Amino acid sequence: MEEARDLLETQRRQALRRLASLTGDFDEVVAASRDSNADDEHDPEGATIAFERSQVTSLVQQVQKQLAEIDAAFDRLSAGTYGTCEHCGQPISAGRLQARPAARTCITCAQLTSS
Template sequence: MDDPRAQLERERQRTIERLASLTEDFDKVVAASRDSNADDEHDPEGSTIAFERSQLGALAEQAQRTLTEIDAALARVATGTYATCERCGRSISAERLQARPVVRTCIDCASGR
């Protein structure tokens, strides 16, 4: 398995870049709606500016939550508890951590076994 810290740092950087891009897109949509006289709320031909704003806002919130989870995983790496299930205390498999580096529980606890 790749070094967990390095993997998480790469994922953190990608998430920061994605969040910045989403924030920029959100700001553009808001600016466009301010500069436009169009009544997009009643335009049957496309999505509304409000919908686009809502969608971009939700994606940005999701990216922020991901960033928070990555930071929590990095903290677990620092304390030596990264590969330990928070529920049962057993090891989390390397395969599970490789697939989902921010997980906090082993597969048994995640599946309710």
């Protein structure tokens, strides 16, 4: 389980770096829109700024979701349920956990829920 903890810590650090970068990007987009007199509805540049703001917001939300999944995986580690599929109760393969340390389901259940 120490390997799992290390993988989760690595993913957490990467996600936090990404979040910091995206937050900086968002601040730059907001500053650019504030510095211009862009009217999102009528100015051709306004639509671009609104789109960029929306894109960065979406990426920030994805990273926040990833961090929540990592935190949930740490909770499962503490509870002793890490590596057990939440759907069928069978062990999640080591390969899947290596590739996706925060995985909640085995490959079979993940395929069933995604189709």
